[in-house]
Amino acid sequence: MGADSKGFSYSHVSVHNTCKDCWVIINAKAYNVTSFLEDHPGGEEVLLAAAGKDASEEFENAGHGSAARLMLDEFYVGEVDPSTNPTPAAMNVSPPRSEYDKDKPSEYVNKIFYLLVPLGIMTLAVGFWFYE
Numbered sequence: 001m002g003a004d005s006k007g008f009s010y011s012h013v014s015v016h017n018t019c020k021d022c023w024v025i026i027n028a029k030a031y032n033v034t035s036f037l038e039d040h041p042g043g044e045e046v047l048l049a050a051a052g053k054d055a056s057e058e059f060e061n062a063g064h065g066s067a068a069r070l071m072l073d074e075f076y077v078g079e080v081d082p083s084t085n086p087t088p089a090a091m092n093v094s095p096p097r098s099e100y101d102k103d104k105p106s107e108y109v110n111k112i113f114y115l116l117v118p119l120g121i122m123t124l125a126v127g128f129w130f131y132e
Protein backbone atom coordinates (compact mmCIF):
# COMPACT_ATOMS: atom_id res chain seq x y z
CA MET A 1 0.00 0.00 0.00
CA GLY A 2 1.65 3.24 -1.09
CA ALA A 3 0.74 6.79 -1.97
CA ASP A 4 -1.78 6.96 -4.82
CA SER A 5 -2.79 10.16 -6.63
CA LYS A 6 -4.43 11.40 -3.41
CA GLY A 7 -1.43 10.43 -1.29
CA PHE A 8 -1.07 8.19 1.73
CA SER A 9 -4.03 7.42 3.92
CA TYR A 10 -3.90 8.26 7.63
CA SER A 11 -4.08 4.56 8.47
CA HIS A 12 -1.04 3.90 6.26
CA VAL A 13 0.98 6.53 8.12
CA SER A 14 -0.24 5.30 11.50
CA VAL A 15 1.71 2.03 11.21
CA HIS A 16 5.00 3.96 11.13
CA ASN A 17 4.92 4.62 14.85
CA THR A 18 8.10 3.20 16.35
CA CYS A 19 11.61 4.56 17.04
CA LYS A 20 12.89 2.43 14.15
CA ASP A 21 10.23 3.66 11.75
CA CYS A 22 8.72 6.98 12.71
CA TRP A 23 6.53 9.10 10.47
CA VAL A 24 4.55 12.20 11.41
CA ILE A 25 1.91 14.15 9.51
CA ILE A 26 2.26 17.92 9.41
CA ASN A 27 -0.23 19.96 7.39
CA ALA A 28 -1.37 16.98 5.30
CA LYS A 29 2.18 15.92 4.45
CA ALA A 30 3.95 12.81 5.72
CA TYR A 31 7.50 13.05 7.06
CA ASN A 32 9.80 10.17 7.90
CA VAL A 33 11.69 11.51 10.92
CA THR A 34 13.32 8.21 11.98
CA SER A 35 16.85 9.47 11.28
CA PHE A 36 16.08 12.78 13.00
CA LEU A 37 14.77 11.40 16.30
CA GLU A 38 18.08 11.68 18.17
CA ASP A 39 18.93 15.07 16.66
CA HIS A 40 15.59 16.79 17.20
CA PRO A 41 16.27 19.83 19.46
CA GLY A 42 12.85 19.34 21.07
CA GLY A 43 13.75 15.76 22.03
CA GLU A 44 12.86 12.40 20.53
CA GLU A 45 10.06 11.82 23.06
CA VAL A 46 7.82 14.47 21.50
CA LEU A 47 8.34 13.03 18.03
CA LEU A 48 7.69 9.51 19.26
CA ALA A 49 4.54 10.70 21.02
CA ALA A 50 3.36 12.04 17.68
CA ALA A 51 4.58 9.01 15.68
CA GLY A 52 2.10 7.83 13.07
CA LYS A 53 -0.21 10.71 13.88
CA ASP A 54 -1.18 14.17 12.72
CA ALA A 55 1.24 16.45 14.60
CA SER A 56 0.28 19.69 12.79
CA GLU A 57 -1.01 21.36 15.95
CA GLU A 58 1.92 20.21 18.10
CA PHE A 59 4.35 21.39 15.42
CA GLU A 60 2.77 24.86 15.31
CA ASN A 61 2.42 25.08 19.10
CA ALA A 62 6.11 24.29 19.64
CA GLY A 63 6.91 27.63 17.98
CA HIS A 64 9.18 26.19 15.30
CA GLY A 65 11.13 28.81 13.40
CA SER A 66 12.08 28.97 9.72
CA ALA A 67 15.03 26.58 10.27
CA ALA A 68 12.66 23.82 11.35
CA ARG A 69 10.28 24.55 8.48
CA LEU A 70 13.12 24.37 5.95
CA MET A 71 14.22 21.04 7.41
CA LEU A 72 10.81 19.50 6.70
CA ASP A 73 11.73 18.99 3.02
CA GLU A 74 14.52 16.62 4.03
CA PHE A 75 12.08 14.21 5.61
CA TYR A 76 9.15 14.55 3.19
CA VAL A 77 7.76 11.26 1.94
CA GLY A 78 4.44 12.30 0.41
CA GLU A 79 1.04 13.90 0.62
CA VAL A 80 -1.63 12.57 2.97
CA ASP A 81 -5.22 12.33 1.79
CA PRO A 82 -7.17 14.57 4.25
CA SER A 83 -10.42 12.67 3.62
CA THR A 84 -8.89 9.63 5.36
CA ASN A 85 -8.35 11.54 8.62
CA PRO A 86 -10.17 9.69 11.40
CA THR A 87 -10.25 12.73 13.74
CA PRO A 88 -12.64 15.59 12.91
CA ALA A 89 -10.37 18.26 14.45
CA ALA A 90 -7.88 18.16 11.60
CA MET A 91 -10.67 18.39 9.03
CA ASN A 92 -11.57 21.78 10.47
CA VAL A 93 -14.80 20.51 11.94
CA SER A 94 -15.14 21.83 15.44
CA PRO A 95 -15.91 19.08 17.91
CA PRO A 96 -19.28 19.18 19.70
CA ARG A 97 -19.28 21.23 22.88
CA SER A 98 -18.73 19.12 25.96
CA GLU A 99 -21.06 19.06 28.96
CA TYR A 100 -18.49 21.13 30.79
CA ASP A 101 -18.53 23.86 28.14
CA LYS A 102 -22.31 23.91 28.09
CA ASP A 103 -22.27 24.79 31.79
CA LYS A 104 -19.86 27.65 31.29
CA PRO A 105 -22.31 30.49 30.53
CA SER A 106 -24.54 29.61 33.49
CA GLU A 107 -21.47 29.51 35.78
CA TYR A 108 -20.65 33.00 34.63
CA VAL A 109 -24.20 34.22 35.25
CA ASN A 110 -24.06 32.62 38.71
CA LYS A 111 -20.90 34.56 39.57
CA ILE A 112 -22.51 37.87 38.57
CA PHE A 113 -25.60 36.92 40.61
CA TYR A 114 -23.51 36.20 43.71
CA LEU A 115 -21.87 39.61 43.31
CA LEU A 116 -25.13 41.47 42.72
CA VAL A 117 -27.00 40.05 45.73
CA PRO A 118 -24.68 41.46 48.45
CA LEU A 119 -24.38 44.67 46.46
CA GLY A 120 -28.20 45.02 46.41
CA ILE A 121 -28.43 44.34 50.14
CA MET A 122 -25.76 46.95 50.83
CA THR A 123 -27.55 49.53 48.66
CA LEU A 124 -30.81 48.87 50.51
CA ALA A 125 -29.07 49.16 53.90
CA VAL A 126 -27.43 52.46 52.96
CA GLY A 127 -30.78 53.70 51.58
CA PHE A 128 -32.62 52.92 54.83
CA TRP A 129 -29.85 54.52 56.87
CA PHE A 130 -30.13 57.80 54.92
CA TYR A 131 -33.95 57.99 54.97
CA GLU A 132 -34.35 57.25 58.67
Ligand code: HEM
Pocket residue numbers: 024031033040041042043046047050055058059062063064065066067068069071072075
Ligand atom coordinates in the same frame (compact mmCIF):
# COMPACT_ATOMS: atom_id res chain seq x y z
C1 HEM B 1 9.72 16.88 10.81
C2 HEM B 1 9.29 17.46 11.90
C3 HEM B 1 10.11 18.37 12.79
C4 HEM B 1 11.27 19.06 12.55
C5 HEM B 1 12.07 19.11 11.27
C6 HEM B 1 11.59 19.78 13.77
C7 HEM B 1 12.69 20.58 13.94
C8 HEM B 1 12.96 21.33 15.07
C9 HEM B 1 14.02 22.29 15.19
C10 HEM B 1 15.06 22.62 14.09
C11 HEM B 1 13.95 22.82 16.42
C12 HEM B 1 14.87 23.92 17.02
C13 HEM B 1 14.14 25.24 17.09
C14 HEM B 1 13.76 25.79 15.74
O1 HEM B 1 14.61 25.88 14.86
O2 HEM B 1 12.58 26.13 15.57
C15 HEM B 1 12.84 22.19 17.10
C16 HEM B 1 12.43 22.47 18.39
C17 HEM B 1 11.35 21.91 19.01
N1 HEM B 1 10.49 20.99 18.47
FE1 HEM B 1 10.59 20.22 16.62
N2 HEM B 1 10.63 19.50 14.72
C18 HEM B 1 9.72 18.66 14.15
C19 HEM B 1 8.59 18.14 14.73
C20 HEM B 1 8.17 18.41 16.01
C21 HEM B 1 6.97 17.91 16.62
C22 HEM B 1 5.95 17.02 15.90
C23 HEM B 1 6.95 18.40 17.89
C24 HEM B 1 5.92 18.18 18.96
C25 HEM B 1 5.16 17.13 19.04
C26 HEM B 1 8.12 19.20 18.10
C27 HEM B 1 8.45 19.85 19.26
C28 HEM B 1 9.52 20.69 19.41
C29 HEM B 1 9.79 21.47 20.61
C30 HEM B 1 8.95 21.42 21.90
C31 HEM B 1 10.90 22.24 20.35
C32 HEM B 1 11.49 23.29 21.28
C33 HEM B 1 12.73 22.87 21.94
C34 HEM B 1 13.24 23.99 22.83
O3 HEM B 1 12.99 25.17 22.53
O4 HEM B 1 13.89 23.66 23.80
N3 HEM B 1 8.86 19.18 16.94
N4 HEM B 1 12.25 21.29 16.26
